Amino acid sequence: MTGKNVTLRLLDKADREILRLPRPVKGAIYDFQHKFKTNPDSAGLRLKQLQGHDKLYSARVNDEYRALLLRLADDDWLIVSVKHRKDVYAHLDRLTYSVNRVTGGIEYVDLQVVQAEVLTPPAPRTTAPTAEPAGPARPAEPAAPEPLFTKWSQQQLTDLGVAPSLLPVVAALTTEDQLLGLAEYAPQLTGEVLLALYDGKEYDDVLEQVTAPVAAPEPVDPEDFRAAAERPATIVTTTDDALREALEGEDFGRWKVFLHPTQAKLVSRDHSGPARVGGGPGTGKTIVALHRVRHLVERLPAGRNKPVLLTTYNKNLAADLRSRLLALGGEALLSRVEISHVDQLALRTVREAEPGNRKRIIDEAQAVREWRSLLDELGEDGWDAEFLNDEWTQVILGQAVTSRAEYFRVRRAGRGGTVTRAQRAEIWQLAERFTQRLDRLGAQTWDQVAERAAQLEAARARRIQAVDRRREEAGGLDNIHVADGSGGWLRYRYRHIVVDEAQDLRPAHWKMLRAMTAPDRNDLFLVGDTHQRIYKNQVTLGSLGINIRGRSSKLSLSYRTTRQILRSALNVLGEEMYDDLDGSTETLAGYRSVLSGAVPDLHRLDDWEDEREAIAALIESWGEVPHEQIAIAVPSNLMASEAANTLLQHGIQALEIGPDGPRGDSGVHIGTMFRFKGLEYQRMIIAGVTDGLVPHASVQQRRTTDPARYRTEMQRARSLLFVATTRARDSLDVFWHGEPSPFLKELIEVRPPVGA
Numbered sequence: 001m002t003g004k005n006v007t008l009r010l011l012d013k014a015d016r017e018i019l020r021l022p023r024p025v026k027g028a029i030y031d032f033q034h035k036f037k038t039n040p041d042s043a044g045l046r047l048k049q050l051q052g053h054d055k056l057y058s059a060r061v062n063d064e065y066r067a068l069l070l071r072l073a074d075d076d077w078l079i080v081s082v083k084h085r086k087d088v089y090a091h092l093d094r095l096t097y098s099v100n101r102v103t104g105g106i107e108y109v110d111l112q113v114v115q116a117e118v119l120t121p122p123a124p125r126t127t128a129p130t131a132e133p134a135g136p137a138r139p140a141e142p143a144a145p146e147p148l149f150t151k152w153s154q155q156q157l158t159d160l161g162v163a164p165s166l167l168p169v170v171a172a173l174t175t176e177d178q179l180l181g182l183a184e185y186a187p188q189l190t191g192e193v194l195l196a197l198y199d200g201k202e203y204d205d206v207l208e209q210v211t212a213p214v215a216a217p218e219p220v221d222p223e224d225f226r227a228a229a230e231r232p233a234t235i236v237t238t239t240d241d242a243l244r245e246a247l248e249g250e251d252f253g254r255w256k257v258f259l260h261p262t263q264a265k266l267v268s269r270d271h272s273g274p275a276r277v278g279g280g281p282g283t284g285k286t287i288v289a290l291h292r293v294r295h296l297v298e299r300l301p302a303g304r305n306k307p308v309l310l311t312t313y314n315k316n317l318a319a320d321l322r323s324r325l326l327a328l329g330g331e332a333l334l335s336r337v338e339i340s341h342v343d344q345l346a347l348r349t350v351r352e353a354e355p356g357n358r359k360r361i362i363d364e365a366q367a368v369r370e371w372r373s374l375l376d377e378l379g380e381d382g383w384d385a386e387f388l389n390d391e392w393t394q395v396i397l398g399q400a401v402t403s404r405a406e407y408f409r410v411r412r413a414g415r416g417g418t419v420t421r422a423q424r425a426e427i428w429q430l431a432e433r434f435t436q437r438l439d440r441l442g443a444q445t446w447d448q449v450a451e452r453a454a455q456l457e458a459a460r461a462r463r464i465q466a467v468d469r470r471r472e473e474a475g476g477l478d479n480i481h482v483a484d485g486s487g488g489w490l491r492y493r494y495r496h497i498v499v500d501e502a503q504d505l506r507p508a509h510w511k512m513l514r515a516m517t518a519p520d521r522n523d524l525f526l527v528g529d530t531h532q533r534i535y536k537n538q539v540t541l542g543s544l545g546i547n548i549r550g551r552s553s554k555l556s557l558s559y560r561t562t563r564q565i566l567r568s569a570l571n572v573l574g575e576e577m578y579d580d581l582d583g584s585t586e587t588l589a590g591y592r593s594v595l596s597g598a599v600p601d602l603h604r605l606d607d608w609e610d611e612r613e614a615i616a617a618l619i620e621s622w623g624e625v626p627h628e629q630i631a632i633a634v635p636s637n638l639m640a641s642e643a644a645n646t647l648l649q650h651g652i653q654a655l656e657i658g659p660d661g662p663r664g665d666s667g668v669h670i671g672t673m674f675r676f677k678g679l680e681y682q683r684m685i686i687a688g689v690t691d692g693l694v695p696h697a698s699v700q701q702r703r704t705t706d707p708a709r710y711r712t713e714m715q716r717a718r719s720l721l722f723v724a725t726t727r728a729r730d731s732l733d734v735f736w737h738g739e740p741s742p743f744l745k746e747l748i749e750v751r752p753p754v755g756a
Helices: 014-020 025-039 111-119 154-160 166-170 174-186 190-197 205-213 225-229 240-246 251-255 260-267 285-298 315-334 342-353 364-378 387-396 402-409 421-441 445-472 508-514 564-572 608-621 637-649 707-723 742-750
Strands: 007-011 055-058 065-073 078-082 095-099 108-110 277-278 308-312 336-342 360-362 444-445 496-499 524-527 550-557 601-605 629-636 654-657 666-672 683-685 730-739
Touching: 007 025, 007 564, 007 654, 014 025, 014 078, 014 508, 025 055, 025 065, 025 078, 078 108, 078 225, 078 260, 095 166, 095 364, 095 608, 108 564, 111 166, 111 174, 111 360, 154 166, 154 190, 154 205, 166 174, 174 190, 174 260, 174 564, 174 683, 190 205, 205 260, 225 524, 260 550, 260 730, 285 315, 285 496, 285 524, 308 315, 308 564, 315 336, 336 342, 336 445, 342 637, 342 683, 364 421, 364 608, 387 421, 387 445, 402 444, 402 637, 402 666, 444 564, 445 508, 496 564, 564 707, 564 730, 564 742, 601 742, 608 637, 608 730, 629 637, 637 654, 683 707, 707 730, 730 742
Parallel strands: 007 078, 277 524, 277 550, 308 336, 308 496, 360 444, 496 524, 601 730, 629 666, 629 683, 654 666, 683 730
Antiparallel strands: 055 065, 065 078, 095 108
16 A cells, blocks of 8 residues: 555544653654555554454554554544553453444544543552451441432433443443543543533433534444544544644644534534624634634635635734634735734724824723713713713714714614603714814724724725626626726625624624625624623624524533633623624523533632732742733722732732733733633632622612613623633632622622631
């Protein structure tokens, strides 16, 4: 057999096994894959079929180690394991491989390893013999623990996707530690199903939320391993570069290569129009967006332009997307993709059309201050500056209202509270004065920039559509007199647009993006989670010309957060209802993790100073944990500065996170909860989670005066705390002084504070 067309794949979980091997062995594996692809029959590889197996072979990696490979076809091989040679032949009858009848994916299990690592109890410690005590007989031995999964039949477990070869092991599980051990070695779906059942989910819910999303759409032939290798459920990699990435051991390196079957389906799915992917924190939405960009670029005709836009809501995240996309596909991929945060895109659009527009841009806090100054100057004390700013941005700018008469008619969806006609007249007059004030100051807000960009792009789209109509009327011939002002031909800016963190974009952003690409197949691809919305931009996409009905999907498996932290984070959300960006509600039903760790610790202190001292002591106790993997989230910038000063007094370097990211290279990261969107840390501390700070006392004051705004801001405050809690990978510590935030009520009932 020549190696000219040999395919060599690596099965998911085999890479984790390889990562635990000595470094020289990993180096030998790189050489092995090259030699095997060149000529599998080379004498030095010693390729041979294992006794009792029709598809399983071994091949020499080096003197001590052997690769175990499934032969999928004559020239198609799959590495399922790498073992020391003495371990390969001792238990050949315990090596099992099959095609899962539910997912159609290839599953490999070493039953000997599973039995030894999961079910075999540790050997008891030996002690010197002692004399039998006199007196009454010893109490009877405690009853054997109840197996965990007696409630479900073997057929039910198989229907959920549990690997049949593991059913005897599953039947013998009696402790959570054993279950977690099995999840480490079992095929992925088996672990997910068992953990979901163990966590109390109903059978039908597990079937719908865990099994159905990865089920094969067509009947599965359990003997066709070649077809099974091509299904998303068989998580493999094939190229030399991808194998190297998988074996580097860095998390993103892995996810550049291995995608969960549900992720892989979403990356390559063909859509008739805009599509949206939701999911809780850590479920890999951004990873899907990046792979989607690569998928779209790979299908572009050759060229040097950038017909794909990748955008998100702020500069930090856009920079992170750029670096990750570069890591995923190199300069060749980056050369076909425009990467820009959405406000930057809007500003560029406005300045391109209006080169004389050089007004400085002010943020929301500055805009509210200008509203207050205007009200003070006018002697108006009957209006709240924040209310007026929200009304101006969300209703007047958000719906492109251009006249007083139009404002009288426009709907104020989500704004709550009836505004009379007379009040609308006052608001409109104040809004006009406010825009005039900004003009005099040579200033503009980001909302104004976004709305102007949306108007410009909508006008451009209308001109393109007019050209298309004329071309159609002229039998397909172009008219040179309808070229755009730059001298080029009118065309849409992008063929495909991919949006990360979609829940935080303004209505004007969506109108601009909709106009930037032609309504067509795979035009817009959005990823986001409304449970993580940290701004006020609640939208209904359908009303903005972006129809995602029937093209929404959800990811539910967290790769970041442990099950224990996840439960706590969900308690923070409470029973609050969240929208789905299109007028309906969205839930985190099925949101789960197969990772396990310690339960979060809660700390109640007497005052803020005590909190800071306790946090410093906790960080000191963590010893060798790199400080860059520790973060502290607090409610305000002042508290961030005070926490940083306390750490410095203890000799702990601290980095405050600003709008552009951490201000330095080494130290504990400290910032407001807003700053931690898109980040993750080994150890997460959330401090100052005190009633009156989370949520702020001003929110509570609106409970009776402005119920609609109160509900919106309470939800936003919950979302901020939810985002902060889900930044944690290994541990979460929550601190407060005095009365705890009402958002912690359920959490405290489940787990009282340390020392309580």
